Structures are given as structure tokens and as C-alpha cells.
Amino acid sequence: MIQHPATARRTSAPAAVFDWLDEAAELRARAGLTRTLRARPAQDPVLDLASNDYLGLTHHPEVTRAAAEAALRWGAGATGSRLVTGTTELHAELEVELADFYGVEAALVFSSGYAANLAALTALTDPDTLIVSDAYNHASLIDGCRLSRADVHRAPHADPDAAAAVLAERHQPRALLVSDTVFSVDGNAAPLTGLAAAARAHGAALLVDDAHGLGVLGAGGRGALTAAGLAGEPDVVATATLSKSLGSQGGVVLGPRRVIRHLVETARTFIFDTGLAPAAVGAALAALRLLRAEPARAERAREVALTLAARLTDAGLRASEPDAAVVSVRAPGPEQAVAWAAACRAAGLAVGCFRPPSVPDGYSRLRLTARADLTDDQIDLAVRTLSVTAPLG
Secondary structure (H helix, E strand, O other): OOOOHHHHHHOOOHHHHHHHHHHHHHHHHHOOOOOOOOOOOOOOOOEEEOOOOOOOOOOOHHHHHHHHHHHHHHOOOOOOEOOOOOOOHHHHHHHHHHHHHHOOOEEEEEOOHHHHHHHHHHHOOOOOEEEEEEOOOOHHHHHHHHHOOOEEEEEOOOOHHHHHHHHHOOOOOEEEEEEEOEOOOOOOEOOHHHHHHHHHHOOOEEEEEOOOOOOOOOHHHOOHHHHOOOOOOOOEEEEEEOOOOOOOOOEEEEEOHHHHHHHHHHOHHHHOOEOOOHHHHHHHHHHHHHHHHOOHHHHHHHHHHHHHHHHHHHOOOOEOOOOOOEEEEEOOOHHHHHHHHHHHHHOOEEEEEEOOOOOOOOOOEEEEEOOOOOOHHHHHHHHHHHHHHOOOO
């Protein structure tokens, strides 16, 4: 009896069902796209320019003490979804202070920035909505667009005129223009005033991810919308993370009160997700209060970024011009980027390594985060290390 090929596949050895994973891994390895986990010690001796701890608050004693006190008082976990048992008085306190600091009516905290973006994009759109999304938007925004059931148009990067042209031709009754405020790979800022004008001219709402702007841009680090004069506008919504400038964990949506009410009642990543752990809430709240008390931290982070970029460029490297606290340096290719990052670590410097598909333009980079607490000597070390380990090409 001759067995049909499809039947043969269905009756193969149990382990064979995942053979295709090995083939996919081999293809990634050939393309220089293998990724691995590396566990770091609590006290890593290398100079850290890979994390998103822009203001140097993750290990600040007031922040860590607040995290410990919150865990002791409220427990190790939130114990349930925010709508059941996962909302503590501490969550509510953080949301009030975040909204006040950012200059909006209300805020809603999520377990991550990723979850916040999924919530905003899926709850504020439907099949009768057109989403116009910047080509370089973060993966969480892209995934939110995919889950939204809306008609999604991928617009040219940082181009308000192109976005306006798409919005002008739409047939859907609703539209949402979506962009990062600071793009996470090169650190360039979106043209927010132009995007807001394009959205408003065509009856669209504007949704921005301010993950890399909160704590760095605007007066006292109040974010990119404050810097652009758009904070508190009735047709603008922002998302952000608590894991970068605020040194903690979690995400937040900030905007009009009716938007936040709608998310509470409809956003699946809010309704069906366990609430943010109290320790993270306490840490974020303490960090926010430190930023209020020490607004110069935001300006210092921007200064460090500009200094790093200028000095790396003077050293002959292809560094980006930062608008916030992210600086990237081009590498000849993905394999060279990995080797360069490894050489930096061996020399005592930790940097990020970004390769496709994390980089939408296909150019591999090392990414540096300019922390407010970096000293001049540490900046010297970073520039020197990157220069002497740089690959040819």
C-alpha cells in the first residue's frame, strides 16, 4: 500500500512536528540574526549604555526603597485583574500623579508598555477605522495595528504630508494617526505638530507612543506632547512606559477622561491581565516624584546624548543626531554589529545591538542610551571603546 505524502507527514514521529524550527534557526544563523539570552549579575562591572534607564533612577535608593515598602504593604503581586482585585490605592495614586505631570485629564496603568499600546490600538479602533501608522513605529504599535481589525496604511517615515494625503482619501468614518514620538532605533523625534495638524485637518485622532520622550523631552521631562504644545488636547492620546525614565516596570495610557473610561470597559489587555505588581507601582511613583523634584535630570540626559553623538562623529563613526536620549551608530552588517557589541562588552562597555527585523530600514546598529547620571570620564570611556573596537567597512 502506497501512503499519501500528506498522510505520511501526519503520522511521522512526534518529535518531527518541530523539525521546521531547526530549519528556521539555521536560516537565522546564516543571516547573522541569532539571538540569545544572557543573565547579568546584580552588580555588573561593565558601563551600561544598553538599558533604557535614562535618568539613572533604577537603583536610586528612594526608588528601590519605595518598591520594597510597596511589596511589604500590598504583597508581591496585584493578585488579579485591575477590575477584580488588582487595583490598589497605590495604583490610583500613581495614575492621578501621572496624569497631572503629563498634563492630561486621566491616566490608566498597564502591566507593560506593550500591553498599553495593544489596548489603545484595539479599543480605539474597529473595522470602520483607518489607521495611518508610521513605517518605523515600534513593534508593539505594529502588533496593535494587526490586532485592531481596522484598515491599516503604512505611511512613509516622519512625513505629515504623506499621512495627510492618505487621510484625505479615506472612506472610513473614523481615523487614527499613529506614531512614536521618539523612534527607538536612531532617537529621532517625530514631527508632532505637523502630524497633529494633518490629523485635525482630516478629522482623525492622534495616538503617540511617548516611551522614549517621557522623562527626557519637554519642560522637566513632561514628555514630547508638552514639548510640542499638544499636552491635554482633546483629540490626542499618548502611551508610555514606566520602565525607561521612571526606572520601574509597566505602561500607561494618558489622555481625555472619556478615552480612559472606554479603555477600562473595553481594552482586553486591561480587563483580562493581572494588574501591575505593587512594587513596580511604588517604584514608578517614587521615580516620578524624584523627577518633579529634580527636573534637571531630563536636560542632563539630552546633553549627554548630544555630547556622545558629536564625539562619536568626530571619531569617524556614523552616529545619529539625537533628539532625545538615544544615540545609534551604524554597523556594516548584522554579523559585524554582533561582533562589535561583543567586543565592547569584553572591553567593559554594554551597548544595544539592533538588527533586522528590529530596524525597519535594514541597517544594523549599535544603540547607546545617554543616561543623566553618566560622568565625563564614563563618556570618555564609551567613545574610546566604541572607536577602538569598531569593525572595518
